Amino acid sequence: MADDTHSPGEPTPASSRETDQYLPPDAIPETAPRREDDVATRLAAAVPSMPRLLKYAIAITVAVLWIVPFLGLFMASFRPLGEILAGWWHVEGMTITLENYTRAWSYQTAPMGRALFNTLVVTVPAVLVVMLLGAMAAYPFARFEFPLKTTLFFLILLVMAAPPELVAMGNYNTLREIGLFDSYMGLILVHIGWGLGWVVLFLRNYLLGIPVELEEAARIDGASRYQIFRTIILPLSTPALVSVAVIQFTWVWNAFFFPLVFMRSPELYLAPQVLPLMTGRIQVEWGLVAAGSVMTMAVPVFLFLVLERYYKQGVVAAVTD
Amino acid sequence: MSLRDHIDALEADGVAWPDVDRRKATAIVVFLVPGLTLFGIFSVGPIVYSAVGSFFSWDGFTIESFTGLDNWIRTFADPLIVNWDNILRWRFPMGALTQNLLWVVLHVPISTLLGLGMALLFVDLKGRRILRSMVFLGFTTPTIIIGLVLMFIYDPQAGIFNELLRVIGLGGQVRNWTQSPQVAIYALIAGGIWVQTGFNMLLYSSALAAIDPSLIESAKVDGAGRWRRFWDITWPLVRPVTAVVVIMGIIWVMRVFDIVYAAGGSAGGPNHAYSVLGIEVYRAAFEPPIDYGKAMVVALVQLVIVAPLALYIARMN
Numbered sequence: 125m126a127d128d129t130h131s132p133g134e135p136t137p138a139s140s141r142e143t144d145q146y147l148p149p150d151a152i153p154e155t156a157p158r159r160e161d162d163v164a165t166r167l168a169a170a171v172p173s174m175p176r177l178l179k180y181a182i183a184i185t186v187a188v189l190w191i192v193p194f195l196g197l198f199m200a201s202f203r204p205l206g207e208i209l210a211g212w213w214h215v216e217g218m219t220i221t222l223e224n225y226t227r228a229w230s231y232q233t234a235p236m237g238r239a240l241f242n243t244l245v246v247t248v249p250a251v252l253v254v255m256l257l258g259a260m261a262a263y264p265f266a267r268f269e270f271p272l273k274t275t276l277f278f279l280i281l282l283v284m285a286a287p288p289e290l291v292a293m294g295n296y297n298t299l300r301e302i303g304l305f306d307s308y309m310g311l312i313l314v315h316i317g318w319g320l321g322w323v324v325l326f327l328r329n330y331l332l333g334i335p336v337e338l339e340e341a342a343r344i345d346g347a348s349r350y351q352i353f354r355t356i357i358l359p360l361s362t363p364a365l366v367s368v369a370v371i372q373f374t375w376v377w378n379a380f381f382f383p384l385v386f387m388r389s390p391e392l393y394l395a396p397q398v399l400p401l402m403t404g405r406i407q408v409e410w411g412l413v414a415a416g417s418v419m420t421m422a423v424p425v426f427l428f429l430v431l432e433r434y435y436k437q438g439v440v441a442a443v444t445d
Numbered sequence: 446m447s448l449r450d451h452i453d454a455l456e457a458d459g460v461a462w463p464d465v466d467r468r469k470a471t472a473i474v475v476f477l478v479p480g481l482t483l484f485g486i487f488s489v490g491p492i493v494y495s496a497v498g499s500f501f502s503w504d505g506f507t508i509e510s511f512t513g514l515d516n517w518i519r520t521f522a523d524p525l526i527v528n529w530d531n532i533l534r535w536r537f538p539m540g541a542l543t544q545n546l547l548w549v550v551l552h553v554p555i556s557t558l559l560g561l562g563m564a565l566l567f568v569d570l571k572g573r574r575i576l577r578s579m580v581f582l583g584f585t586t587p588t589i590i591i592g593l594v595l596m597f598i599y600d601p602q603a604g605i606f607n608e609l610l611r612v613i614g615l616g617g618q619v620r621n622w623t624q625s626p627q628v629a630i631y632a633l634i635a636g637g638i639w640v641q642t643g644f645n646m647l648l649y650s651s652a653l654a655a656i657d658p659s660l661i662e663s664a665k666v667d668g669a670g671r672w673r674r675f676w677d678i679t680w681p682l683v684r685p686v687t688a689v690v691v692i693m694g695i696i697w698v699m700r701v702f703d704i705v706y707a708a709g710g711s712a713g714g715p716n717h718a719y720s721v722l723g724i725e726v727y728r729a730a731f732e733p734p735i736d737y738g739k740a741m742v743v744a745l746v747q748l749v750i751v752a753p754l755a756l757y758i759a760r761m762n
Binding site for chain 1: 468469470472473475476477479480481483484486487488489490491492493494495498506563566567570574575576578579580581582583585586587588589590592593594595596597598600602603605608639642643644647648651686689693696699700702703706707710722723726727730731737740741743744745747748751752754755756758759
């Protein structure tokens with residue numbers, strides 16, 4: 125089998141080998157054909173060329189450089205303050221201790237243990253309710269015409285462009301009025317109202333991609349619109365709902381401004397709110413800050429790594445659709 | 446189907462009220478009302494409240510009387526927002542609006558180019574998923590932690606950035622970067638770029654993945670060089686994404702709050718040297734002396750700058 129058209133660096137494409145498949149039965153040789161490329165050429169094909177090697181080196185350097193700050197944070201969280209001040213990059217004779225974590229966990233102003241619990245209490249309902257109400261509202265946006273639809277659309281876009289600071293004053297007064305200021309419920313409601321805009325738009329775009337024929341068939345079988353929503357629309361939009369869940373969870377968990385404005389009692393502080401308090405007044409307690417930060421970011425980072433595909437797809441779809 | 450089509454469709458069939466299907470109408474209401482109620486109360490309502498309130502005088506948190514453009518004029522004359530004297534001498538603080546716009550001017554182009562560069566670098570490498578996730582990690586982290594990490598990097602003793610300066614023989618430059626009024630803003634912008642590059646890279650990566658590889662191959666066969674292939678094939682295909690990347694970058698930067706708060710507290714640094722609009726809103730609204738009118742004006746300025754851009758994205762599709 126002549127292989128001159130291919131450069132030695134490339135493996136033989138499958139197509140040229142397939143011509144051998146149609147030999148008449150009696151022409152099939154007794155033994156398998158010997159591999160024509162020896163070990164040396166195969167090795168040469170597997171090892172990338174010089175420019176490519178250089179490209180790998182640059183790419184890996186850049187990526188490592190990008191996480192060095194987090195590496196430092198992680199190292200600092202396990203080491204005593206003295207060693208951190210001498211530089212966390214000195215690794216010889218390093219002491220590993222969990223003291224920073226235990227101290228952060230029971231930090232006197234606002235213990236991290238409590239703060240993480242508060243964050244979870246706010247985040248879970250804020251995510252679940254947004255998913256349900258968002259999917260419900262997205263359905264008519266994707267399928268029906270109704271008055272004020274365009275106006276509502278523009279309002280959603282406007283809210284998505286608005287900075288969170290713009291709704292802080294109004295919500296502050298509203299929550300004071302209805303007695304939900306400085307409570308889990310108040311912050312949850314603010315997050316739901318804030319998240320609904322993008323969720324509705326995102327799910328609507330997804331629903332537009334689901335063929336209407338399925339629903340029409342169900343209509344003919346006598347299903348009500350609520351049944352269609354529950355048994356067809358919701359199951360079919362699972363991937364989009366997972367994306368919404370991951371992104372909204374990350375957003376609410378990571379949010380700093382809303383808790384800062386609406387949570388005033390130390391026992392209700394959320395984790396991101398506690399971290400800047402740990403910097404102290406004279407000497408920053410880096411170990412404490414690092415341990416608290418690692419605990420706080422562990423949740424969204426873990427979620428990102430596990431549901432990476434949904435997260436990335438969601439982020440891309442949310443901003444480009 | 447995009448928003449534009451929707452508008453056209455609506456304009457075309459006009460109002461179709463006469464033969465409304467009652468049960469369909471009920472279903473639409475049932476689906477929409479719970480979500481839209483919360484959306485109205487906690488998002489649209491407060492924005493309208495701020496828009497109206499910016500034309501009134503305030504006593505603490507209570508609205509008083511109509512004063513026309515008083516709050517607006519007062520805010521733009523406030524050296525905390527625009528400080529003309531310092532702008533002319535290029536000394537910080539130059540005012541939160543100026544500083545915020547400086548963020549836009551530096552952060553957006555640099556993070557866009559870096560994002561594109563990295564997407565191109567990683568595009569055909571093995572293990573690109575891991576490389577991308579490493580660069581993207583910062584974007585999933587709470588931004589308040591990003592701010593604290595920046596303080597840690599720039600710390601005169603414990604900071605690796607200052608260590609790097611010492612190693613390359615620039616020991617004289619060692620300082621607490623986030624607390625030095627004349628350079629701190631650049632140090633923080635670098636941090637913003639660090640985070641946003643991952644996001645931009647992700648958007649560019651997905652655009653590059655959508656390019657048909659046979660296009661590039663046939664250009665190679667035709668003898669097009671690397672540069673030609675980029676300008677004639679890749680760039681036209683990723684250009685629409687660039688608009689999204691740039692606009693999302695501007696929106697992100699105009700909202701920047703946590704990073705600045707972590708480094709400089711609610712003052713936005715020593716003598717407000719790197720305050721941004723979000724910080725000014727927070728201080729005016731929630732720290733005595735309370736000035737709701739000013740807070741509303743500043744927050745509206747943030748919106749007015751980005752709203753046309755967001756509408757542009759919506760129309761583009």
